[in-house]
Amino acid sequence: AQSVSQHNHHVILSEAASLELGCNYSYGGTVNLFWYVQYPGQHLQLLLKYFSGDPLVKGIKGFEAEFIKSKFSFNLRKPSVQWSDTAEYFCAVIAKNSGTYKYIFGTGTRLKVLA
Amino acid sequence: NAGVTQTPKFRVLKTGQSMTLLCAQDMNHEYMYWYRQDPGMGLRLIHYSVGEGTTAKGEVPDGYNVSRLKKQNFLLGLESAAPSQTSVYFCASSPSLSGRPSTDTQYFGPGTRLTVL
Numbered sequence: 001a002q003s004v005s006q007h008n009h010h011v012i013l014s015e016a017a018s019l020e021l022g023c024n025y026s027y028g029g030t031v032n033l034f035w036y037v038q039y040p041g042q043h044l045q046l047l048l049k050y051f052s053g054d055p056l057v058k059g060i061k062g063f064e065a066e067f068i069k070s071k072f073s074f075n076l077r078k079p080s081v082q083w084s085d086t087a088e089y090f091c092a093v094i095a096k097n098s099g100t101y102k103y104i105f106g107t108g109t110r111l112k113v114l115a
Numbered sequence: 116n117a118g119v120t121q122t123p124k125f126r127v128l129k130t131g132q133s134m135t136l137l138c139a140q141d142m143n144h145e146y147m148y149w150y151r152q153d154p155g156m157g158l159r160l161i162h163y164s165v166g167e168g169t170t171a172k173g174e175v176p177d178g179y180n181v182s183r184l185k186k187q188n189f190l191l192g193l194e195s196a197a198p199s200q201t202s203v204y205f206c207a208s209s210p211s212l213s214g215r216p217s218t219d220t221q222y223f224g225p226g227t228r229l230t231v232l
Contacts, residue, residue: 004157006157032218034220036221036223043118043119043222043225043226044205044207044221045222046220049220092158100171101163102174103148103160103163103174104160104174105150105157105158106157107155107157108157
């Protein structure tokens with residue numbers, strides 16, 4: 001079955017530290033990849049997405065992610081985190097399979113940034 | 116422009132009761148979705164709709180029904196609530212900009228926290 005794995009469930013960092021959140025998926029066909037973020041008390045919102053072209057995509061607030069097809073991975077990175085990056089981060093895969101769409105989210109990673 | 120709104124925000128039901136969750140979007144989006152979020156499970160798709168009058172099953176459709184009578188509204192119904200349906204329910208919508216919904220950004224509502232006793 002298709003799945004999305006986020007191995008880090010909770011991450012605590014100090015401000016200015018670098019961030020990398022892992023995301024691996026299991027699906028053999030063409031996929032489109034997303035990272036969503038949910039700040040405390042706010043709606044889920046898109047950070048960035050990849051569906052074709054340059055496998056290194058840049059999103060809002062200095063985040064970027066790299067699609068490595070051979071590793072089935074789409075890890076999220078930020079060189080220097082800020083206290084305001086404290087949030088829950090979700091990796092998602094959307095794929096088309098036999099005419100229907102599969103929408104699969106990971107379990108999320110809670111990031112806490114210490115001031 | 117309110118985006119995606121959900122009604123109600125909180126609800127407590129007894130086992131066997133029924134209820135309907137309402138999702139509304141004012142962005143003229145074609146696609147709408149209902150997810151549930153449970154601890155350690157991420158978001159799981161319940162049902163979705165690719166246009167007015169159409170619905171399709173997602174990953175966990177059992178125990179739920181949906182309707183999309185108007186383009187801007189997507190209703191999620193629980194006919195006979197069970198404790199296993201205690202969850203946070205999120206609605207989302209996405210446009211059909213490219214004709215390929217798999218590439219479109221989803222816009223989420225604030226969620227409905229449902230407890231079934």
